[in-house]
């Protein structure tokens with residue numbers, strides 16, 4: 374019998390947040406167990422709803438959204454994205470500088486595929502949103518991880534970043550606000566990162582999908598606004614999180630900086646955009662309405678807002694567990710708690726996640742799935758409402774009170 378193997382291109386491509394632990398959880402669910410899922414930033418199952426105007430607009434446009442659109446996206450969506458950035462001080466993003474995608478995910482992979490050659494290195498944060506590491510590897514590049522420093526509120530360690538730049542380095546990935554740590558980067562940090570990109574001729578890939586999910590008065594600063602005209606910057610964002618429509622698959626990418634010098638790269642992006650024909654058309658209609666309408670996310674993140682309160686609840690409860698400590702999240706939907714290695718000498722954190730799942734029916738993501746360097750963290754999504762979140766973190770506490778790593 375012939376055997377059919379995956380391609381060698383996938384040899385270094387890892388995406389463990391949807392790996393064996395999730396498979397085990399799905400099997401348990403099929404057997405009738407109730408699993409509390411704190412593993413993925415998917416808002417809808419936790420009762421978050423999209424703004425009405427976004428839904429109404431998408432439904433209204435459905436009859437006219439039956440054909441393929443321009444491969445780069447419909448004009449109204451690209452205009453809305455360009456106006457979004459222009460209103461935030463980035464005047465150089467015109468309609469021609471915007472691509473719409475089936476979520477940010479598609480554009481991450483597409484842009485890296487268009488840019489990297491075998492052996493090119495890209496600096497990716499650790500911990501990271503692992504799609505970045507996986508997409509660099511899929512595109513034939515080598516992900517090189519720069520540290521984010523927990524002791525410094527998970528800010529990027531800029532000395533480590535610079536020390537890892539080699540003649541093969543082509544780009545730096547910035548995730549701000551950060552998944553999985555919740556860190557938000559200030560102006561000075563972004564200026565120093567842009568300065569390194571300028572000095573070594575690197576492209577900045579700035580993932581800003583959580584740009585509107587900010588707590589405690591934190592402000593979002595666009596990397597592109599700092600990087601200016603002489604650093605090629607790709608900015609990624611979309612509707613999935615701030616507008617609670619992960620399933621619509623609506624994201625975008627905008628390019629700034631020395632575009633003329635990037636003409637060939639841009640041609641490559643357009644080639645790949647043409648090959649996918651176009652992004653999901655009905656969801657593209659939601660973009661203009663979302664960006665232009667009332668920003669209902671504020672009701673969730675300002676004092677009294679559901680997301681803010683759940684974040685605080687999870688933070689308090691986790692820090693009350695002996696042997697667990699977590700930095701506060703200033704943005705996004707996640708906490709990335711540390712398990713004290715003396716209290717819990719874990720060698721395999723995937724096994725830890727599996728043990729927690731089996732014993733307490735709680736699904737979290739283990740830290741090394743985010744390319745974190747030691748098996749001593751996990752990521753928790755604080756999307757469940759108070760009662761469920763209290764139950765979930767309570768069960769994690771109960772589990773840890775007797776846990777001996779194998």
Ligand code: PLP
Nearest residue numbers: 476477478502552582611613624
């Ligand atoms: N970037 C980050 C940092 C994310 O956390 C996610 C999803 O969780 C994505 C990109 C993917 O977003 P999309 O739904 O637009 O593909």
